[in-house]
Amino acid sequence: MTANTAAETASQTATPRVIPIAVDTGTAYGRPAPTHRADLTEVGPGSPMGELLRRYWHPIGMVADATDTPRKVRVLGEDLILFRDQSGRPGLVYPHCAHRGTSLYYGKVEATGIRCCYHGWLFDVQGHCLDQPCEPGGGKARDKVRQPWYPVQELYGLIWAYMGPPERKPVLPRYECLDVLDEGELLEADDSSIGGGGPQIIPCNWLQHYENLVDPFHVVILHTQFSGTQFVDQMAVMPQVTWDTQEHSVRTISDRKLPDGKTLHRISEAGLPTLRVIPSPRLGRFGRVESLGWVLPIDDHSFRIYVVGRVREAGELRRMRTRMNGKLWEEMTEAEHQKYPNDVEAMVSQGVIARHSDEHLATSDRGIVMLRRLLLQQLDLVREGKDPQGVSFDPDAPPVHFTAGNFLVD
Numbered sequence: 001m002t003a004n005t006a007a008e009t010a011s012q013t014a015t016p017r018v019i020p021i022a023v024d025t026g027t028a029y030g031r032p033a034p035t036h037r038a039d040l041t042e043v044g045p046g047s048p049m050g051e052l053l054r055r056y057w058h059p060i061g062m063v064a065d066a067t068d069t070p071r072k073v074r075v076l077g078e079d080l081i082l083f084r085d086q087s088g089r090p091g092l093v094y095p096h097c098a099h100r101g102t103s104l105y106y107g108k109v110e111a112t113g114i115r116c117c118y119h120g121w122l123f124d125v126q127g128h129c130l131d132q133p134c135e136p137g138g139g140k141a142r143d144k145v146r147q148p149w150y151p152v153q154e155l156y157g158l159i160w161a162y163m164g165p166p167e168r169k170p171v172l173p174r175y176e177c178l179d180v181l182d183e184g185e186l187l188e189a190d191d192s193s194i195g196g197g198g199p200q201i202i203p204c205n206w207l208q209h210y211e212n213l214v215d216p217f218h219v220v221i222l223h224t225q226f227s228g229t230q231f232v233d234q235m236a237v238m239p240q241v242t243w244d245t246q247e248h249s250v251r252t253i254s255d256r257k258l259p260d261g262k263t264l265h266r267i268s269e270a271g272l273p274t275l276r277v278i279p280s281p282r283l284g285r286f287g288r289v290e291s292l293g294w295v296l297p298i299d300d301h302s303f304r305i306y307v308v309g310r311v312r313e314a315g316e317l318r319r320m321r322t323r324m325n326g327k328l329w330e331e332m333t334e335a336e337h338q339k340y341p342n343d344v345e346a347m348v349s350q351g352v353i354a355r356h357s358d359e360h361l362a363t364s365d366r367g368i369v370m371l372r373r374l375l376l377q378q379l380d381l382v383r384e385g386k387d388p389q390g391v392s393f394d395p396d397a398p399p400v401h402f403t404a405g406n407f408l409v410d
Ligand code: FES
Pocket: 097, 098, 099, 100, 101, 102, 116, 117, 118, 119, 120, 121
């Protein structure tokens, strides 16, 4: 180091002193526009996830929704018409009549199908054109016309549709936890989106709810500390959690040390493609899972949930809907929603589609990483021309078994 000359010292003294100002960091200014994982979220025809989901059967209504009054349904971004001909067969068809496009929503249901209101063309549940009353002889070329349709089946009180490539149509799965009833139990189906914590149609992308299934920590924060104990006191205990990937699900295993020295061993699963395998957080009974739910993507921006469960009396499922501050979601004011948020507020406020580029996943999100990986593997299988996991083409396959349940361990 050299000593400063007198001149240098004088010039330094003359320079105005720069006071270092701490520059703010991490402000919202100039942040990049958020983006989402289109491959994981978007469900329209031709999209990767849309094609994956179209390899499975989905519930699209309650059995009672198919009547001789045509009903609009929207599934995986497609508008369709559900009806039941007067011979009792449910039908699901493209809305625009194959003649000149009038909606079959205004059609009249007859013994053999649905008749368009405009010129009376009649279509059966498989879209065959049976009559063209304005054409000579009832339409000599009517066999050349087909109204686009999808196969449907009825099971567990629900109507199921397969909207994928016909040659890849799997058998409609059965489930052990719904097929084998304990004494005094009956099956019940519900379409009020139990588990969504809010309205029947939830205005955000389906994946936000599917990921909610492998997120056991939010039970302690959102459902207990923030909004009061919505389930039971035991669920307020911070759990020890592990996750694993099964053949067609991601399991969440949560162990809670209870004050009486016992351990609550809880296994829940997110099953392919959209299954909620969530034992009751109310711990009404211990043992195997008592209900299944299916998250149905209506389109990229909304979903609903169908549930089937073993109950002891009719109406039991509907009574499982959560109450905050003693009220159902639709009975609450906006101020109450802000004070007592539920799953719907947590999910919908992530964005109509969550901003994946802005996320900071942490150790508690391992289940979400595993679930996305499982979905990505299925996208790869479909892209390679293979069948995804969790589909079966064997009509004699045994019912699907899940290990989910609430168990008390000494
Ligand atoms: S548009 Fe439907 S019969 Fe003509």
